[in-house]
Amino acid sequence: MSENWISDRMRNIDASGIRKVFDLAATMTDPINLSIGQPHFDTPEPIREAFHQAIESGRNAYSQTQGIKPLIDRIQADVDREYGQDDRKAFITSGTSGGLMLALCTLVNPGDEVIVFDPWFVMYKHLTTLAGGKVVQIDTYPDFKIDIDKVAAAITDRTKVILFNSPSNPTGAVASPEEVQGLAELAMKHDIALISDEIYRTFCYDDNFCSPVEYNPQTIVIDGFSKSHSMTGHRVGICHGPQHIVQQMLKLQQFTFVCSPHPAQWAALAACDVDMTNEVNDYRGKRDYMLDQLKDYEIHGAGGAFYLFVKAPWGTGTEFVKEAIARNLLIIPGNVFSSKDTHFRVSYAATEQTLERGAKVLKDLLHAR
Known part of the structure; x- marks a missing residue:
C-alpha cells in the first residue's frame, strides 16, 4: 500500500x-x-437475559435509525420528566463515542474552534480533528475547576462548540452548579453550541449531578448505558437535544452507524429498570x-x-x-x-x-x- x-x-x-x-x-x-x-x-443478569431473549426472538436485523420505539419512549419520558422542554428530543446512538462523533460532525465546519477543558477525555481532540475543527484548550489545573472568565477570553468568531464533561474522565471532577450555570449562560450569550458529555452522571459521590440543560435549553446531551450498567461492549448511547439538531444527527447516523445494535437496545430497555x-x-x-x-x-x-x-x-x-x-x-x-x-x-x-x-x-x- x-x-x-x-x-x-x-x-x-x-x-x-x-x-x-x-x-x-x-x-x-x-x-x-x-x-x-x-x-x-x-x-447485571436481567440485562444479559434481555439481550439473550432479543437474539432468540429474532430481533437481529437493523432497528430504526433513531432506535427501537419502546426504548425511545422510555428515554423520552425520562427526559421530559426531568427537563420539561417541548423541543427536546431523544434518540439512540451507537455508544457514547458514536454520539460524540455525530454531534461534532453535525456542528463543526473546517476551521471551526471547539473549546475543551484540559485535562480532557482522549477522544475529544481526535474527533474534533476528524470533523475538521481545531481544539482550543482551557487550562483547569491544579484543581480542575472551570474558570468562566478564561472560557470567555478564549471565545473568537470561529468558536462553534464548547465540549463539557462532568463527572470528568480523567479527573473525576464534578462541576458545581455555579460552574455549570456560568458555562451554560456563556454559551447562550455567544450563540455557541454546548455539548454535555454525561456518561458518568450516575457516579456522583459527594454532590448532586447538575446538567447545563437546566440553564441552557439548547444543550446537546450525550449519555448512555456503558458505564452505569457495565454495558461498554453493547454500544448503546443516548443523545437528546433541540429537535432540529437531532434531525441532522439522525441523518448522519443513517449513513455511518445505521443504528445501535438491535438486540443491545432491548437489553438497554431492561437496564432502565435495574437499580x-x-x-x-x-x-x-x-x-x-x-x-x-x-x-x-x-x-x-x-x-x-x-x-x-x-x-x-x-x-x-x-x-x-x-x-x-x-x-x-x-x-x-x-x-x-x-x-x-x-x-x-x-x-x-x-x-x-x-x-x-x-x-x-x-x-x-x-x-x-
Missing part, C-alpha cells in the same frame, strides 16, 4: 495511548491493572479507600466517575508511569489526556485485592527517586 493513500486527517490523529497500555497488559503476567476505563463488575445503587455505593467506598491510601499524593477532583488524576511526586507523568509499569502496575500517563505531562490516571474500577496491590506499589513509588 502506498503511504500516499492515507488521508491528511488520519495523519493528524495519534493512536490511543490508553489502547497502547491495554495492549501492553495482554503481554504481562498477572498485572495490577488500574488503567481500564470501564466498570469491573459484569453486566445500580449498590454498585455506585461500592465505587464510592473504593474512591474513599484509594484517597486514604494515597493521602501523601496531591489529588484534586475525585468527586465522581471512577478515576483519580494524581500528580506525579517526581519526574514527569510518563517517567513515573514507566517505573510503575516496571513494577507490574498499569496506570495511564496524564499526557494522554492533557497538554501537560505532570499527572497520571488511576482507575479504581477494580477488585479490593487489586486496589490493595496497586496502592502498595504507589506508596512504594512515592520516594523511589
Whole structure:
C-alpha cells in the first residue's frame, strides 16, 4: 500500500495511548491493572437475559435509525420528566463515542474552534480533528475547576462548540452548579453550541449531578448505558437535544452507524429498570479507600466517575508511569489526556485485592527517586 493513500486527517490523529497500555497488559503476567476505563463488575443478569431473549426472538436485523420505539419512549419520558422542554428530543446512538462523533460532525465546519477543558477525555481532540475543527484548550489545573472568565477570553468568531464533561474522565471532577450555570449562560450569550458529555452522571459521590440543560435549553446531551450498567461492549448511547439538531444527527447516523445494535437496545430497555445503587455505593467506598491510601499524593477532583488524576511526586507523568509499569502496575500517563505531562490516571474500577496491590506499589513509588 502506498503511504500516499492515507488521508491528511488520519495523519493528524495519534493512536490511543490508553489502547497502547491495554495492549501492553495482554503481554504481562498477572498485572495490577488500574488503567481500564470501564466498570469491573459484569453486566447485571436481567440485562444479559434481555439481550439473550432479543437474539432468540429474532430481533437481529437493523432497528430504526433513531432506535427501537419502546426504548425511545422510555428515554423520552425520562427526559421530559426531568427537563420539561417541548423541543427536546431523544434518540439512540451507537455508544457514547458514536454520539460524540455525530454531534461534532453535525456542528463543526473546517476551521471551526471547539473549546475543551484540559485535562480532557482522549477522544475529544481526535474527533474534533476528524470533523475538521481545531481544539482550543482551557487550562483547569491544579484543581480542575472551570474558570468562566478564561472560557470567555478564549471565545473568537470561529468558536462553534464548547465540549463539557462532568463527572470528568480523567479527573473525576464534578462541576458545581455555579460552574455549570456560568458555562451554560456563556454559551447562550455567544450563540455557541454546548455539548454535555454525561456518561458518568450516575457516579456522583459527594454532590448532586447538575446538567447545563437546566440553564441552557439548547444543550446537546450525550449519555448512555456503558458505564452505569457495565454495558461498554453493547454500544448503546443516548443523545437528546433541540429537535432540529437531532434531525441532522439522525441523518448522519443513517449513513455511518445505521443504528445501535438491535438486540443491545432491548437489553438497554431492561437496564432502565435495574437499580445500580449498590454498585455506585461500592465505587464510592473504593474512591474513599484509594484517597486514604494515597493521602501523601496531591489529588484534586475525585468527586465522581471512577478515576483519580494524581500528580506525579517526581519526574514527569510518563517517567513515573514507566517505573510503575516496571513494577507490574498499569496506570495511564496524564499526557494522554492533557497538554501537560505532570499527572497520571488511576482507575479504581477494580477488585479490593487489586486496589490493595496497586496502592502498595504507589506508596512504594512515592520516594523511589
